[in-house]
Each structure stands twice: as structure tokens, then as C-alpha cells.
Amino acid sequence: MRMTSTPLAAQAAHPPGEPHVPKRRNIEALLLVFALGIALFAYADTGKAMTGKTPPNLAALGAEFGITLLAAHLVVRRFAPYADPVLLPVASMINGLGLVLIYRLDPYNIANKLAPKAGAAPNQAIYTVLGMAVFIVLVIFLRDHRVLQRYAYISALVGLFLIALPAVLPASISEVNGARSWIRLGGFSVQPAEFGKLLLVSFFAAYLHAKRDALALASRRFLGLYLPRGRDLGPILVCWAFAMLILIRETDLGVSLMFFGAFVIILYMATERTSWLLFGLLLFVGGAAAVANMSSHVMVRVHAWLHPFSDVTGQTRQLAQSLYAFANGGLFGTGLGRGYSYQIGFANNADFMLATVGEELGLVGLTALFVAYAIIVVRGVKTALLVRDPYGKLFAAGLAATFALQVFITAGGVTRIIPLTGLPMPFLAYGGSALMANWILVALLIRISDAARRPLPPAIPLSDEMTQVVQA
Amino acid sequence: MNRPIKKVAIFCLALFAALFVNANYIQFVNASSYSSHPDNRRNLIYAFQNPRGQIIVDGKPIATSTPSSGILKYQRQYTNGPLYAQATGYFSVNFGSTSIEHYENSLLQGTDARLATQQFLNTIENKGKSGGSVVLTLNAAAQQAAYNGLSKAGGGKEIEGAVVALDPKTGALLALVSAPSFDPNSLATHDTKAEASAANALKSDPLQPNLDRALSQTYPPGSTFKIITSAAAMDNGINGQPVDENTVIPSPLNVLTFKDTTASLSNDAGETCGNTTLIQAFTLSCNTVYGTVGLDVGGAKLQAEAEKWGFNQTGPSVPMNAVTSAFPKNLTFDASVAQSAIGQFNVRMTPLQGAMMAATVANGGVTMAPYLVKQELDTKGNVISTTEPKQLYNPITSQQAGQLKDMMVSVVQNGTGTAAQINGVQVAGKTGTAQRGTGQNALAWFVSFAPADNPKVAVAVLVQDNNPNAGDVYGGTLAAPIAKDVIQAVLGSQR
Numbered sequence: 015m016r017m018t019s020t021p022l023a024a025q026a027a028h029p030p031g032e033p034h035v036p037k038r039r040n041i042e043a044l045l046l047v048f049a050l051g052i053a054l055f056a057y058a059d060t061g062k063a064m065t066g067k068t069p070p071n072l073a074a075l076g077a078e079f080g081i082t083l084l085a086a087h088l089v090v091r092r093f094a095p096y097a098d099p100v101l102l103p104v105a106s107m108i109n110g111l112g113l114v115l116i117y118r119l120d121p122y123n124i125a126n127k128l129a130p131k132a133g134a135a136p137n138q139a140i141y142t143v144l145g146m147a148v149f150i151v152l153v154i155f156l157r158d159h160r161v162l163q164r165y166a167y168i169s170a171l172v173g174l175f176l177i178a179l180p181a182v183l184p185a186s187i188s189e190v191n192g193a194r195s196w197i198r199l200g201g202f203s204v205q206p207a208e209f210g211k212l213l214l215v216s217f218f219a220a221y222l223h224a225k226r227d228a229l230a231l232a233s234r235r236f237l238g239l240y241l242p243r244g245r246d247l248g249p250i251l252v253c254w255a256f257a258m259l260i261l262i263r264e265t266d267l268g269v270s271l272m273f274f275g276a277f278v279i280i281l282y283m284a285t286e287r288t289s290w291l292l293f294g295l296l297l298f299v300g301g302a303a304a305v306a307n308m309s310s311h312v313m314v315r316v317h318a319w320l321h322p323f324s325d326v327t328g329q330t331r332q333l334a335q336s337l338y339a340f341a342n343g344g345l346f347g348t349g350l351g352r353g354y355s356y357q358i359g360f361a362n363n364a365d366f367m368l369a370t371v372g373e374e375l376g377l378v379g380l381t382a383l384f385v386a387y388a389i390i391v392v393r394g395v396k397t398a399l400l401v402r403d404p405y406g407k408l409f410a411a412g413l414a415a416t417f418a419l420q421v422f423i424t425a426g427g428v429t430r431i432i433p434l435t436g437l438p439m440p441f442l443a444y445g446g447s448a449l450m451a452n453w454i455l456v457a458l459l460i461r462i463s464d465a466a467r468r469p470l471p472p473a474i475p476l477s478d479e480m481t482q483v484v485q486a
Numbered sequence: 487m488n489r490p491i492k493k494v495a496i497f498c499l500a501l502f503a504a505l506f507v508n509a510n511y512i513q514f515v516n517a518s519s520y521s522s523h524p525d526n527r528r529n530l531i532y533a534f535q536n537p538r539g540q541i542i543v544d545g546k547p548i549a550t551s552t553p554s555s556g557i558l559k560y561q562r563q564y565t566n567g568p569l570y571a572q573a574t575g576y577f578s579v580n581f582g583s584t585s586i587e588h589y590e591n592s593l594l595q596g597t598d599a600r601l602a603t604q605q606f607l608n609t610i611e612n613k614g615k616s617g618g619s620v621v622l623t624l625n626a627a628a629q630q631a632a633y634n635g636l637s638k639a640g641g642g643k644e645i646e647g648a649v650v651a652l653d654p655k656t657g658a659l660l661a662l663v664s665a666p667s668f669d670p671n672s673l674a675t676h677d678t679k680a681e682a683s684a685a686n687a688l689k690s691d692p693l694q695p696n697l698d699r700a701l702s703q704t705y706p707p708g709s710t711f712k713i714i715t716s717a718a719a720m721d722n723g724i725n726g727q728p729v730d731e732n733t734v735i736p737s738p739l740n741v742l743t744f745k746d747t748t749a750s751l752s753n754d755a756g757e758t759c760g761n762t763t764l765i766q767a768f769t770l771s772c773n774t775v776y777g778t779v780g781l782d783v784g785g786a787k788l789q790a791e792a793e794k795w796g797f798n799q800t801g802p803s804v805p806m807n808a809v810t811s812a813f814p815k816n817l818t819f820d821a822s823v824a825q826s827a828i829g830q831f832n833v834r835m836t837p838l839q840g841a842m843m844a845a846t847v848a849n850g851g852v853t854m855a856p857y858l859v860k861q862e863l864d865t866k867g868n869v870i871s872t873t874e875p876k877q878l879y880n881p882i883t884s885q886q887a888g889q890l891k892d893m894m895v896s897v898v899q900n901g902t903g904t905a906a907q908i909n910g911v912q913v914a915g916k917t918g919t920a921q922r923g924t925g926q927n928a929l930a931w932f933v934s935f936a937p938a939d940n941p942k943v944a945v946a947v948l949v950q951d952n953n954p955n956a957g958d959v960y961g962g963t964l965a966a967p968i969a970k971d972v973i974q975a976v977l978g979s980q981r
Contacts, residue, residue: 279497283490326525334525340512341520342528354528354557377513381506388502395495399488411491418498422505431508 035469038099039091045103046083053079053110056350060118063351075139079110082146089150093157094464098393101463104386105441105456109145109449111383112442113138114350115370119363122356134363134444141446145453152457159462163405166220173213174256176206177273181263194264195436205438207269208451211276212458215416218277219408221249222284230285250294253277258301265311267302268423268435274298275419280412312433319433332358332366336428339369340380347376364443365436368428384425387440391418394459400466410462413455530579534558534676539594539617539865541574541586544626549574549587551617554676562587562674568667569633572698573622573858576670580678581685585698586620586858589805593618593862604865618870621861623658625651628943631975635968636665636949640959644952648699648837650856651945651972654845654935656875657854659804660943661972668695693952701801701808704834705948708920708961709771709902710931711792711829713843713890715780716768718791720886724782731765731889737775744821751777751824754919768893769901771917773828780827785817788827794881795846796839796853802878804838804858811835830921840946844933846879847894847914848941851887853879895938903932905966908974912938915969917961927951928958932965936973943976945969 054076061069069075083106090097116135123129130137156162162169180188180195188194190203197204222229229249257274260266278294306312318330326334339355342348353373358366372380394414398407420437427434438448512520520526537560541549548570554561562577564570575585583591592598596605596617605615632649639645651661672684688696697703719729727733740758742751751773753759759772767775780788792813793799801808814832817823825831835843838856846853855878862871882890894914897903902917918931930951935944947965 279494283487283494286487286490323523323525326523334523337512337520338523338526338528340509341517342526343513344517345514354531357527372509372513377509380509380513384502384505384509388499391498391502392495395491395498398491404487407487407491411494415494415498418501422501425505426501426508429505429508429512431504 035096035467037095039087039095042090042099042102043087045100046087046106049103049107049110050076050080050083052107053114056111056114057117059349060114060351063349064118064121078139079113079142082143086146086150086153089153090460093153094460096464096467096469097460098397098463098467100389101393101456101459104389104393105452108383108386108441109142111371112367112439112444113142115367115374115442116363116444118351118374119356119370123363126359128360128362129444137446138444138449141449144446145450148450149453149457149460152454153460156457156461159406159409159458159465160403162216162409163220166217169213170217170221173210173217176210176213177260177269178256178263179206181260188264195266195269204447205445206447207266207273208438208448209454211269211272211416212413212451212454214273215276215280215412216409218280219405219412222280223404223408225249226284229281229290230287250277250281250290250297254294254297254301257298258305261302261305261312262309265309266436267312267315267433268420268427268437270302271298271423271435272416272419272437276412276416279415279419280408283408283411315433315435319430322430332360333428333430333434335359336366336369337430340372340429343373343376343380345377347372347374347379350374361436364438364445365424365434366428367439367442367444368425371442372429383442384421387418387421390414390456390459391421393463397459397463397466401462402466406462406465410459410466413459417452417455531557533595534560534579536560536596536615537617538562538577539596539619539863541570541590541594542619542621542863543570543573543624543629546626547619548622549577556676558676561676564670564674567669567671569629569663570624571667571670571696572664572700573624573662574670576673578673578681578685579676580681581673584696585806586622590620590859590862593620596865600870601864608865616865618865619863619867620859621863622858623653623660623860623873624662624858625660625976625979627975627979628661628972629663631971632661632663632945632947632968633665633667635947635971636663639949639964639968640951640953644693645949646693646699646952647947647949648703649945649947649968649972650700650837650841651943651976652841652845652854652856654848654941654944655854657845657856657878658860658873658875659856659858660976661945662700662858664697664699666693666695698806699948700837701804701806702836704809704811704836705929705931705950706920706922707829707833707835707840708918708929708931709773709776709829710840710843710916710918710933710946710961711827711833711835712768712771712776713847713894713916713933714792714795714797715776715783715788715827716764716890716893717795717882717886718783718788719764719779720889721791721882722783722787724779729764731768731893732763734761734763735767735775735779736761737767737772737778739774742774742777742824744819744824747819747821749821749825751821751828765893765896768916769896771897771902776828777824780824781820783827785823785826788823789813789815789817791881792833794879796842796879797833797835801836801838802842802856804856806858808836808838808856811839829918837946837948840931840933840948841944842878844894844915844935844946845941845944846881847887847890848935848944849887850884851880851882852877853881891938894934898934902960902962903934903966905962906932906934906970906973908936908970908977911936911973911977913970913973914938914941915966917966919959919961927953928960930959930961930964932961932969934966934969934973936977942980943973945972947972 058068116138120133190196257270261270281290322333335358355370355373391414398411424437424439426432440452537551540547551560575587577583577587594617596615636647647665649663652659753773797811797813812834855876864870898906898913898915903915906913906915913936915934920929930949933946935941947968949964
């Protein structure tokens with residue numbers, strides 16, 4: 015298999031003795047066909063369940079999605095040939111499933127003015143193409159991820175700006191359902207934090223890599239823990255203060271938790287000091303608890319989390335409805351198009367998208383989706399382990415951990431592990447900015463994994479001649 | 487740097503593990519408790535997912551399920567809704583269900599264990615689930631006659647009332663009407679707003695159309711109770727002498743007065759009845775005579791007699807539970823005993839109890855348990871159960887029943903109940919005109935059965951005319967004609 019799938023020319027390019035690295039592009043192609051098949055089958059099944067016949071545009075949409083996937087695949091084949099072969103197919107599969115679920119919820123959402131008149135699915139289809147276009151552009155033009163390291167401080171500024179922007183804008187522009195994490199202008203809305211988080215992860219990776227020695231080594235040992243010096247506390251305190259500001263101004267626990275969590279995790283990976291983790295955790299929990307006591311929005315969320323059935327027609331309605339949906343799904347689910355999760359109402363196709371998966375695909379389908387998310391995380395971590403440069407390591411691991419955090423915060427919110435925070439389910443939820451940001455994340459991982467697995471250029475052969483003393 | 491990255495990877499996988507464990511918890515372990523939460527509309531949606539079985543009267547469906555667009559796939563429809571409202575009840579989206587819709591729900595819904603095999607086969611044949619049907623004992627003609635009679639009584643305005651007709655030999659309910667009625671379709675609509683406004687209209691209507699007066703309300707029985715007082719006299723004798731219909735009861739006064747109270751007891755027109763026979767006093771509904779009989783029998787024995795007929799017992803389930811009819815316990819004052827003997831004071835009965843009283847006399851002293859469900863059918867219309875008539879009480883001997891029948895025939899032939907006479911059919915009956923509080927019109931009662939020699943139907947009619955200008959209200963004038971119509975309808979439909 016290995017020998018037959020590798021072109022002879024490529025083999026010849028390797029000097030003898032170099033370990034042969036397979037590109038695995040054909041596997042990616044095969045998995046993409048599989049992802050396309052799952053999405054189309056789900057679409058046909060949903061249409062049949064809801065209208066009694068397969069959707070008329072099945073073939074057209076299938077061709078469109080297929081061409082998009084093919085384009086992405088060809089670009090990866092050409093510009094990142096050593097990239098991880100699993101990332102793109104898994105992301106595509108979740109994206110496709112998300113499209114189907116949005117289509118599935120559309121009839122209710124259109125009727126209740128929760129979606130545009132023509133439905134949210136056509137928009138999401140456009141966002142999907144746009145997202146993958148951004149993916150393609152990034153894979154083509156970002157030839158080396160280390161370029162980003164150079165722009166660390168600009169990334170930080172832009173990232174902070176994007177995250178903080180909704181907080182300083184008037185609530186009429188930025189507030190949706192109590193949390194101010196949006197920018198809405200003329201029917202167009204963006205969640206800037208989705209992009210901001212990527213830039214900040216890049217900055218954290220670059221900055222903490224540079225400062226890791228000071229943060230790791232200059233510390234005193236106390237009770238088995240390395241306590242950082244006072245002046246080294248600066249960065250974490252700044253980040254903490256910023257996270258608290260987000261929480262207070264934007265009342266967005268999700269963004270705040272993800273932002274600070276990403277920082278602490280990268281800090282830990284850079285320094286390998288458990289004390290930073292403990293310190294960060296204490297800071298966040300303490301701060302969040304204090305803010306929760308002040309902010310009614312956060313307090314309501316916490317109360318709904320503790321008592322989800324205390325106000326089923328008011329403040330705990332969505333969470334209660336979400337739990338009903340999961341419960342109704344049981345082990346195997348009602349089947350696509352046969353559930354009633356749309357009763358969640360607002361955000362049933364975004365933050366609460368998972369409830370539809372739980373109800374219509376059951377525990378089995380939900381577990382499969384979790385595994386798919388976990389595969390992206392694991393592949394990201396594997397990339398981090400393989401890549402050679404420390405910035406790349408921190409960046410890839412940071413991206414993977416941020417992704418895992420977002421999945422956990424969102425899924426945990428709608429399944430009542432933690433209070434609801436209002437982050438969209440990655441790749442699944444309706445929304446252009448989140449989808450685009452997630453495709454950027456995958457593009458970055460693809461780029462770094464290509465660098466990780468790409469064989470080193472052959473060393474310049476040493477001369478056989480004796481070393482000569484150069485005389486001037 | 488790889489070591490901490492691996493640790494972070496483990497942490498991330500632990501997050502996923504937590505999600506997985508929790509998903510098991512909410513989708514499997516805790517699922518049934520979430521699913522049964524009253525706020526969870528899925529139960530309701532599933533209840534409307536399959537066609538519900540029919541409710542059938544005289545071979546014609548009066549409640550059906552028709553396909554509907556929207557989330558709820560089937561719409562419950564009631565043919566002649568107001569006519570059968572008390573029997574069918576309603577099956578509402580947001581206001582639950584009542585009457586047969588409620589009590590036969592598992593069969594109608596198709597979840598009844600007896601339908602399990604058939605549902606399984608239906609699923610295999612890809613036919614989808616459906617409900618079983620319920621055949622009622624009601625007689626369409628009798629039901630219509632009762633409904634029309636109550637609607638037209640007293641000019642049809644501000645009338646409350648009830649009619650219960652049953653087959654005295656089996657206890658099968660032939661008519662069950664409460665007036666005013668309501669349209670169950672208004673509560674079965676899937677339009678939540680229309681449904682809510684219909685429910686509010688019912689709630690705010692002073693005449694309470696959704697109140698089941700036939701089974702769940704009690705009223706003073708008035709003179710109809712003289713049937714039981716007569717039976718008590720026959721059972722116990724008076725002053726050590728046996729009593730039958732021809733026993734002369736000395737009653738020289740035109741008013742009965744009592745020690746220690748200003749309360750008194752007189753006849754309707756203030757007349758004296760003189761020394762009359764029991765049948766004569768019964769025919770003319772003489773209060774002073776029956777007051778005397780009650781005093782002679784005594785409160786304790788009167789109570790014991792009433793309890794043999796079903797008073798102070800848990801009301802029968804038809805399957806709707808009738809409330810308990812009451813006879814006052816441990817009477818001590820003479821005035822209370824005498825008033826109770828003519829069905830006043832604290833004596834209260836349901837119209838159902840009134841019908842059962844007449845049916846007991848008609849059936850030779852045996853009270854059959856009243857029932858509304860004749861048969862239960864499976865999803866294909868095959869009979870899966872037929873109700874067997876059951877004996878409920880046996881308060882009097884057949885001989886006493888014969889005497890009481892003679893007395894009731896006399897009432898219709900030459901007494902207060904002549905309005906119930908039917909050409910060629912001997913009708914037995916007893917009027918009742920029960921006084922209520924001051925300023926309130928009396929309640930008009932008529933309990934009856936026919937034909938006297940081979941009873942096919944026993945009817946109780948209660949009319950409460952709230953019109954302040956109604957004038958004098960009598961059981962003989964207001965209630966007896968309705969009973970006559972119902973009897974004729976039953977006999978006519980059986981010819």
C-alpha cells in the first residue's frame with residue numbers, strides 16, 4: 015500500500031537513508047467522499063421525514079458541496095501535501111451535518127421569525143463556501159505558520175480589539191439575548207470574538223514561548239509548588255483582568271472563559287508549571303463568582319443551571335427544553351426530522367444545536383459527534399507533538415485546546431454540566447463568523463501539520479575532502 | 487515541551503469524557519423524568535401523533551380524529567358536540583381531557599395493553615398506530631329528546647338542569663344531559679388562542695356550561711324522596727303496624743309544627759289532606775302526611791333506608807365518578823326529620839341518584855349499577871370487551887317495589903304528574919318541587935319509568951329555572967313533559 019500509493023518520482027526524490035513519509039492525500043480524498051456521503055444521506059433522510067420526499071435540490075446541493083470539498087482537497091494536495099489527512103474530512107462532515115440540521119429547523123424558525131424568510135440553511139450554505147474559500151486562501155498564501163510569529167504583537171492588539179469591541183459599542187448594536195458579544199450592522203451580524211480568539215492564541219503562543227524561561231525558572235518552591243515571582247505575575251493578571259472585563263461588560267461567560275482558559279493552558283504548556291494552572295483556576299473561579307454576584311445576567315444563568323425546571327416558561331425555558339430534547343432522543347434518537355427540539359426557540363440552530371443532535375440522532379449519534387470533535391482535538395495535539403518549532407507546538411496545541419474548550423463549554427452548557435454561556439457549537443451552529451473562524455482554525459492546523467510531517471530538506475552533503483586550513 | 491502538551495491532551499479528552507458521561511445521564515438515566523415533566527409538550531404531541539379511536543353512539547361516531555396540518559397530526563372532532571358533551575367530555579391540547587375521553591384514554595389513544603399485539607402488527611404492516619373505539623350505551627333519540635327538552639324548558643333562558651335516563655334492567659345509561667351544555671370542539675381546537683378564549687368563556691359563564699350536573703352536583707330531591715320515605719314506612723311499619731299503599735295515615739292538620747322551633751311544614755296550597763291512604767298522599771304529594779310518616783318512622787330508620795338506596799355511599803362510576811348523594815346523619819330534631827322525609831333540609835341527591843331510585847322501583851327492588859360504556863373495540867373494530875350488567879343495591883323487596891310502582895302510576899294517572907301521560911303507555915313517576923333559599927326559584931324534579939308493567943326506561947329530570955319572573959315552578963309542569971319526551975323517544979326507537 016505504502017509503496018504503490020507513492021509515485022515513483024517522489025520516492026526517487028528521497029535520498030537513501032531518509033525515512034519515507036507518506037503524504038496520505040488519497041486517504042483524505044476517500045474520507046472526504048465519506049463525509050460528503052454522510053451529509054447527503056442525512057439531507058435526503060431529513061427531507062423525506064419532513065416532506066415525504068427527498069429534497070429536489072439534493073443533487074445540485076450535493077454537487078456544490080462536493081465541488082467545494084474537492085477544491086479544498088486539491089489545494090491541500092498541492093500546497094500542504096504532508097498535512098494531516100483526517101482534519102479536513104472530519105470538519106467537513108460536521109459542517110455538512112450542521113447544514114442539514116439548520117435546514118431541518120428552518121420550517122419552525124421561518125414560521126416564528128427566528129430565521130430569514132428564505133430560511134437559515136441557504137445562508138449557511140453560502141457561509142460554508144465562504145469559510146472553505148478562506149480556508150483555501152489561507153492554505154495557499156500562508157506557506158509557513160512561523161510567519162505569524164512575527165506579527166505576534168499586532169495579533170494581540172487586533173485580537174483584543176475584536177474581543178473588546180462589542181463591549182464598547184452601544185447595546186443596541188452588540189446585545190443579543192442578554193450577552194453583548196455581537197456586532198450587528200444592517201442585518202449583518204458578526205461575532206468578532208471568534209476571530210479574536212485565534213489571533214490571541216497565536217500571540218499567547220509567541221509571547222509565552224519567548225518568556226517561558228523567566229516564567230518557568232525564576233520561581234521559589236513552596237509546598238511542592240513553584241511560586242512565580244511577583245513581577246512575573248504581570249501577564250496572567252492582565253489577561254485575568256481582561257477576562258473579567260469581558261465578563262462584566264459583555265456578560266459573556268463563554269468568551270471570557272475561553273479567552274482566559276486558552277491563556278492559562280498555553281502558559282502551562284510553555285512553562286510546565288502546575289502552579290500556573292492552579293493560580294489561573296483560582297483567579298478565574300474567584301473572579302467569576304464575584305462577577306456572578308454582581309451581574310444579573312450571569313446569576314440568571316447560574317440559577318437556571320442549578321434549577322433548570324424552576325421557571326420553565328421564563329428564564330429556564332431554553333435549558334429545560336434542551337433537556338427534554340435530549341431525553342426524548344434516548345439511545346437511538348427519533349430519526350432526523352422527527353424530533354421536537356425546535357421548541358427551544360431562539361438559538362435552536364446555534365448554541366442549542368446539540369439538542370437536535372441528541373434528540374434526532376440519540377445518544378449514539380451524539381457520542382459519534384463528540385468523537386468527531388475529539389478527533390480534531392487529538393489531531394491538533396498530534397500536530398503539536400510532531401512539529402519542530404516551539405511556537406508551532408504551542409500554537410497548534412493552543413488551537414486544539416481552545417477548540418476542545420469551546421466544544422466543552424457549549425455542549426456542557428446545553429447538557430447542564432456547566433451554566434449556559436452562549437457560544438456557538440463549532441461547525442454545527444448557524445452563523446458565518448463562527449464558521450469562518452473555525453475553518454481558519456482548521457487551515458492553521460493543516461498548515462502546521464504539513465510542516466510537522468514534511469521531511470527536512472536533505473542536508474548538504476559533507477565534502478569527502480579533508481578539512482583544510484584556510485589561510486588568508 | 488511535549489510532556490505538558492500530552493497532559494493538556496489528556497485534560498481535553500477528560501472534558502470529552504465528561505460530556506459523554508453526562509450525555510448518558512441525561513439521555514438514558516434521567517430521560518424518563520425529563521420526558522414526564524408536565525411542561526414537556528412532547529407527550530401531547532405524541533398524543534396527537536396517531537388517530538385516536540372513535541366514540542360511538544347507536545352505530546354512529548360522535549367523536550372522530552381527522553388528519554390535520556401542523557405539529558399535531560390529528561384533530562379531534564365532535565359531531566353534535568353540545569348534545570353529547572357530558573358523555574364524551576373533551577380532549578384538549580392544553581386543558582387535559584374529561585369524561586369518556588379521560589376515562590377511556592388508554593384505549594382511545596391505543597396505548598392500552600390489550601391493543602399491544604395489534605399495534606405491533608400495525609407497525610410491521612407499516613399502517614401506523616391507531617386507537618381503539620368506545621361504544622356508548624346512549625340512545626341517540628333519547629339523548630336528543632332530553633337535550634331538546636332542557637333547551638326549551640322555561641322559554642330556554644337561564645335554565646340549568648339535567649336528564650339521566652337508564653335501562654332499569656341493566657343500568658345502561660340511555661341519556662345523559664346537563665344543561666346548559668358546551669361545544670367540546672371549542673376546547674379541542676389546535677388554535678391555542680381560540681382554545682384559551684373558549685376555556686375562559688366557559689370559566690366566566692355564570693351558568694357554568696362545563697359543569698356536569700347529572701353526576702357531579704347534588705340538589706335537594708324534594709318530594710321525589712317520598713319514594714324512599716314510603717319504602718321506609720313499608721319496611722319498618724308505623725306504630726308497630728305494618729304499612730302498605732292502602733294504609734290510612736291520620737293527618738288532620740294543615741300544618742305541622744314542632745317543639746323548640748318556629749319551623750313548620752305545610753302543603754303547597756295550604757290544604758289539609760285529611761286522613762288519607764299512603765297512595766293518596768303520594769299521588770297528591772301531601773307534605774303533612776309524609777312529615778308525619780317520617781316522624782313515625784324516625785330519623786335513624788329513615789337514614790338507614792336512604793343508605794340502602796345509595797345515599798351516603800360513594801357514588802357509582804359510570805366510569806365518571808358520580809358524587810355522593812347525602813341524607814343527614816343522626817337527626818335529632820323533629821323538624822329536621824319531618825323535612826328530611828319530604829326531601830328537604832339537608833337531603834341532597836344527584837340526578838343520577840334520582841334515575842336510580844325510579845329504576846329500582848321499576849326493576850323489582852334491585853338497583854343495577856349504571857354504566858355508559860357498552861363495548862370497547864380494538865383498532866379494527868372488533869369487540870374486545872362488553873360491559874356485563876351488575877347489581878348495585880337491593881333496598882326493597884319486589885312486593886314493596888310493586889306497591890311503590892302502583893303509587894307512582896297513580897301519580898301520573900290522577901296526581902301531580904299527569905303531564906307525563908302517554909297514550910297507550912302506562913307511565914309511573916313522582917314529581918318533586920324542592921324549595922331552595924329565599925329569592926331562589928324551586929327546583930323541578932320528575933323521576934319516572936315506563937312502561938309500568940315491563941319497564942324499558944327510567945328517567946330523572948331536574949330543571950332549575952333561574953329566571954326571576956318564572957312564576958311558580960313545579961316538577962309536574964316543568965320536568966314531567968321532558969321525561970315524557972325521553973320515554974317516548976326510547977320506546978319509539980325500540981319499536
